[in-house]
Amino acid sequence: MSVLDLARAEIRALQPYSSARMEASGGQLLLNANESAWAPTGDNGTGCNRYPQPQPPALVDVLARLYGMRREQLLVGRGSDEAIDLLVRAFCRAGRDAILIQPPTFGMYAVSARIQDAGVFEVPLRRDFTLDVDAVLASVTDAVKLVFVCTPNNPAGSVVPRADIERLARALDRRALLVVDEAYVEFADEGSVADLLDTFDNLAVLRTLSKAWALAGARIGCLLAHPEVIGLLRRIMPPYPLPLPCVDAALLALSGWGQANARAHIDVVRGERARMRAALARLPGVRGVLPSQANFLTVRFDDADAAYRCLSEAGIVVRDVRRYPGLGDALRITLGTPADNAQVLAVLASSEGVANGAAFLKSPAMDGRGFAGGSA
Ligand code: PMP
Secondary structure, three states, X not given: OOHHHHOOHHHHOOOOXXXXXXXXXXXXXXXXXXXXXXXXXXXXXXXXXXXXXXXOHHHHHHHHHHHOOOHHHEEEEOHHHHHHHHHHHHHOOOOOOEEEEOOOOOOHHHHHHHHOOOEEEEOOXXXXXXXXHHHHHHHOOOOXXXXXXXXXXXXXXXXXXXXXXXXXXXHHOOOOEEEEEOOOHHHOOXXXXXXXXXXXXXXXXXXXXXXXXXXXXXXXXXXXXXXXXXXXXXHHOOOOOOOHHHHHHHHHHOOHHHHHHHHHHHHHHHHHHHHHHHHHHOOOOEEEEOOOOOOEEEEEEOOHHHHHHHHHHOOOOOEEOOXXXXXXXXXXXXXXXXXXXXXXXXXXXXXXXHHHHHHHHOOOOOOOOOOEEOOO
């Protein structure tokens, strides 16, 4: 049995579109794709009058090296959002199959599943935002084709130990594809589990250039997976997914200079994360700050409404995550530059509304167990 037996039969049988650039991309004179022979604003050298390569070899090479993969184990797409969507469409039959997620978690897994009319099974994280492997495995029925695990978790910031990923992958062998979303792994103490791809053909790993690589606007993300899975997804991907300027931006960001720059900023974020966690936890009105291995802190407030309002009145926009299970009192604050973070602290420290929430709401039942202590 191959991992592709888990995928939709009609996708396996699909005759994919064959793009002009896929059929032939070498040659002196390209007259096979109905492109314009002229650059849009004179000869500015961008090459944008030509369709791009579907998977530009230079970018695939540099990403394969970065992630320690072989080229055929890697699919580059428009953000990891696109990879999530492709996976759901390739593996889940509408009205019959399902994905499994562990709330609180990144919202796009469920949205992609619902667009496809696939079911969404939920096995919540434990109260301390750790993954309950036994509960996940007990909930995997024949309908479940994809199990998404987000580590570091968005929005909780917690991580799933490598041993748990191994256990899940082994137990799901021949049953489901385990998709580990490592969007924030560059900020974490523990590294990627992508090396386990050589052991488990039912494992897939999502990576992105949107966070640590500072390229959210270029929309570049990757799926690392068994070559058969990569080949299958390439068949359903639109013909020319990666705009040339975005590919160029990614190549620059991944150059030697770009990598040094990114690594320096990752160090700053990690330092700020520790400093801000401690400083926020000391503020009146803050119940607790979740430990985070990502580039954000999720903060529990006595009065999250007041905190959100006072930050937004100061022009600071944070993410309200109160709709997520277990986070009914929390806001997620992305770590910015040290100056940005100082501004967040100053606004929260000077807000009477936030501090009054503390005086009004603080009670022994709200001790934020497991978190850096709040002000009480
Ligand atoms: N996974 C997680 C956990 C995320 O938080 C995000 C973006 N917020 C994504 C994937 C999507 O990232 P991309 O920009 O690569 O589409």
